[in-house]
Amino acid sequence: MHTTTTFLLALLTLWPVGPPPPDVVRGWHPPAGPYAPGHRGVDLAAPEGTTVLAPAAGTVTFAGPVGGRGAVTLTLSGTGTPPLRTTFTPVTPLVKPGDRVPAGTPLARVSPGTHCPRTCLHWGLLRDRTYLDPLRLLHRSPSRLLPLRR
Template sequence: MQLTTVILALALLWPVGPPPPEILRGWHPPPGPYAAGHRGVDLAAPPGTPVLAPADGTVTFAGPVGGRGVVTLTLTGTGTPPLRTTFTPTTPLVARGTHVSAGTPIATLAPGTHCPTSCLHWGLLRGENYLNPLLLTPRPRSRLLPLIE
């Protein structure tokens, strides 16, 4: 199943809002699996902001990693291996195994971040491959303007 087809089939929302949040740091994939890079995007939001499920899915992890709260959501109907989206630093509101609908609060943004101001780090993976989570964001439809001579 192609990623484009999967994304078009999802009901997609921004994980923090009001939409769209300011993107403090974009996705910069590393040249190799162990190289430096930014394997997600950082979205501006103050501590305590609800973190929403961007699509229907099942919570496959909710707990601490390296002293920071992380929630991982495996997205429904996204092929094999399925897409997984991650959020940190968070305080989880849901337990592992919980099925959630798009827009359901799954966590709150916790203080303590790698950004100059408070932010949510949002990641996206298929298997072990990191992808740009902005692929999941709603985009305005393209419109062609009439040719004026």
């Protein structure tokens, strides 16, 4: 894992939708190569109209249509060179390129036209052209077993 990503594990605490944390409808499956099949992000359960929040501070570097769907790209502040970028689709942007936003800022609303069985938010993470698992940005408590009560 890149050292900046390690630093972010303690920095980022926000899911882009919620609370409560959404269900992960489909997980991240990295492609074997740049043109190989895979799932280059995670799909989060989110009804149409759900507000998408900035998971960390950054600058909006894209807000508009991509392949007929709305998209927003947020370049995260202080994440090295090249910086980490998060992407969100399908959405209706509420921001414009150049906007600097703190964590928790509304970026967009989830719109229909998804590849999920029901409406969802596709959340991606990249460093340059390398796709990463966006769930690694979240500060999550370790799982632990609770006693079984009878």
